Amino acid sequence: MTHELKTGGDRGYKRIATEEAFATREQIDGYLRLVREGKADRGVTSLWGFYAQSPSERARLVIERLLDLGERRIADMDTTGIDIAILSLTAPGVQAFEAEEAKAMVVRANDHLADAVARFPDRYVGMTSIAPQDPLWSMHEIVRGKELGFKGVMVNSHTHGEYLDAPRFDPILRACAEVDQLLYIHPQSPPDRMIGPMVEAGLDGAIFGFGVEVGLHLLRIITSGVFDRYPSLQIAVGHMGEALPFWLYRLDYMHRATVRSQRYEAIKPLKKTLFDYMRENVLITTSGMAWAPAIKFSQEVLGADRVLYAMDYPYEYEPDEVRTHDLLDISDEDKKKLMQTNAERVFKL
Amino acid sequence: MTHELKTGGDRGYKRIATEEAFATREQIDGYLRLVREGKADRGVTSLWGFYAQSPSERARLVIERLLDLGERRIADMDTTGIDIAILSLTAPGVQAFEAEEAKAMVVRANDHLADAVARFPDRYVGMTSIAPQDPLWSMHEIVRGKELGFKGVMVNSHTHGEYLDAPRFDPILRACAEVDQLLYIHPQSPPDRMIGPMVEAGLDGAIFGFGVEVGLHLLRIITSGVFDRYPSLQIAVGHMGEALPFWLYRLDYMHRATVRSQRYEAIKPLKKTLFDYMRENVLITTSGMAWAPAIKFSQEVLGADRVLYAMDYPYEYEPDEVRTHDLLDISDEDKKKLMQTNAERVFKL
Numbered sequence A, B: 001m002t003h004e005l006k007t008g009g010d011r012g013y014k015r016i017a018t019e020e021a022f023a024t025r026e027q028i029d030g031y032l033r034l035v036r037e038g039k040a041d042r043g044v045t046s047l048w049g050f051y052a053q054s055p056s057e058r059a060r061l062v063i064e065r066l067l068d069l070g071e072r073r074i075a076d077m078d079t080t081g082i083d084i085a086i087l088s089l090t091a092p093g094v095q096a097f098e099a100e101e102a103k104a105m106v107v108r109a110n111d112h113l114a115d116a117v118a119r120f121p122d123r124y125v126g127m128t129s130i131a132p133q134d135p136l137w138s139m140h141e142i143v144r145g146k147e148l149g150f151k152g153v154m155v156n157s158h159t160h161g162e163y164l165d166a167p168r169f170d171p172i173l174r175a176c177a178e179v180d181q182l183l184y185i186h187p188q189s190p191p192d193r194m195i196g197p198m199v200e201a202g203l204d205g206a207i208f209g210f211g212v213e214v215g216l217h218l219l220r221i222i223t224s225g226v227f228d229r230y231p232s233l234q235i236a237v238g239h240m241g242e243a244l245p246f247w248l249y250r251l252d253y254m255h256r257a258t259v260r261s262q263r264y265e266a267i268k269p270l271k272k273t274l275f276d277y278m279r280e281n282v283l284i285t286t287s288g289m290a291w292a293p294a295i296k297f298s299q300e301v302l303g304a305d306r307v308l309y310a311m312d313y314p315y316e317y318e319p320d321e322v323r324t325h326d327l328l329d330i331s332d333e334d335k336k337k338l339m340q341t342n343a344e345r346v347f348k349l
Helices: A025-036 A042-051 A057-067 A071-079 A099-119 A135-147 A167-179 A192-199 A209-223 A244-261 A274-280 A292-302 A319-326 A332-347 B025-036 B042-051 B057-067 B071-079 B099-119 B135-147 B167-179 B192-199 B209-223 B244-261 B274-280 B292-302 B319-326 B332-347
Strands: A016-022 A084-089 A124-126 A152-155 A182-185 A235-237 A282-285 B016-022 B084-089 B124-126 B152-155 B182-185 B235-237 B282-285
Touching (some): A016 A332, A025 A042, A025 A057, A042 A057, A057 A071, A057 B244, A084 A152, A084 A332, A099 A124, A135 A167, A192 A209, A192 B209, A209 A244, A209 A274, A209 B192, A209 B209, A244 A292, A244 B057, A244 B244, A244 B292, A274 A282, A282 A292, A292 A332, A292 B244, A292 B292, A319 A332, B016 B057, B016 B332, B025 B057, B025 B099, B042 B057, B042 B192, B057 B071, B084 B152, B084 B332, B099 B124, B099 B135, B167 B182, B192 B209, B209 B244, B209 B274, B244 B274, B244 B292, B274 B282, B282 B292, B292 B332, B319 B332
Parallel strands (some): A182 A235, A235 A282, B016 B084, B084 B124, B152 B182, B182 B235
């Protein structure tokens, strides 16, 4: 018997996919220009030098689907039973560009997304993309994004090798706390000073480097005390928490040991434990990790309120992965949280 | 009621700890000399610049215990109910030194360990340390180590930024396969071209960087086809597989997608899936991850034959962590495998 994937909640829940990507033509052309002019870092060169130029079927389909915010995407959502897609500008957003170009480009991308959401208000939800190169400007764009109806803020991890725990990015964190919208940290390739041993082995991308990049980013945010500064701030990461849930015991143990040893200026006492921050300030999504053992582990460790469904369209477009979620051996209540109500709560839909 | 920790198998199994460290005075003095002369990489400077000089209680106790291969260590094993410790030269072994110094130093360290094993043959098992800087020489040292009675081979991850999948290290892999001893890959700090964003945030060590370093190393070995070349080779990694078991679904998915896309010269088709290699060629130990959810997850995903107990003495010396293993909610059979019989099988005790 086939397991049909239909929208409309026939299984007792709607499916809300929370890490779904789009691109603008201007953005992709911009990456290619950086690559050709030798101005892209090694990660962008590896990632977009491939996707924007490869004749492979995978690359071609990814690009076509990224650029579509119309009927084709809606048809793909219908095929896989996705009721609502929460959309964000694909990695690395405008973070690969210089500040002035980045700001102009991201305004156009946000406006483009707002138009698409207006055309399909029952199917699309938008997230605000920003240009962290200019934190104060980004603060205003976050406010504008909320006025456009967007429901969260997307950052594609590092910006020219810098992470959001650096003091100069504080306006971005403060803005997310003040507008009461979650900040989603999506992977991009690691920066030049981390990518070397990964890229030479072909492991800088989604297979490994992405997880290192965002896992480190989130851990830096936690250990630098961002959640002590902004106790209400909520940060989401995909790919099942980029393995931090699996590491959590060791992270917590070694954090306490490192604080006691006074080994680093950067590792200071925090108000709460790393378990607390992961359970109170962090949300994780299942993008690219449609695997029952890891989903159940993460629900057990972080709580069923902290794990949200994501497909990672169009990088991962697999009807069988939706079925994996439907067929999870968990309670109906926890499954509805996973697929629908956690997203409704944290994105305020 | 207290949960007593006694040696001798009163709980139906002996406790064999598989990732237990010692050091020689010459080795630690050598690290300090490198640090002071500015010849250490950033990782050794961070790690041993701290442990060898810090007045903190943690650093002092770690050093004292590392240097002891006598009654003090036996007493600590008695206190925590450890029947047998499988000992290896602590990270980064001699891999931080130039080749000639490294070879002379590691011969003395191996001889020193062999003496200790001869004094306590019922309590200590040794592993051969090598100087990967000279792969052919290391091949002979692996053979000599087996003649000394050692039961496995230890490598502390990268050697001056190079990984064992590089062709020049082939003699080391071939020797392990030919003497039929497992290769254990222990963490050290990531190399300079990967450590930047970790060390500036105090996250280069056991809390995060170590796991990235060895996870990447093992993944490079798998994806470069080492296990197709040496199908019988067994490689052990600590810290619950350095998170690769948690990532396994995504590793496998993205590996297949990357092969199809022909994105990298380095990512070629393999004879088996990544699930197969992880279940047939990889062993993981619980060092630093004495946490029931992660142990049970890993046993489920890799099989109960692939997960081995380790304490990570003296970096982690916690009686409560031994109790965590004793009290695991798993079958008596699987617990005996975890604590005793897997180690007896794979180290051929």
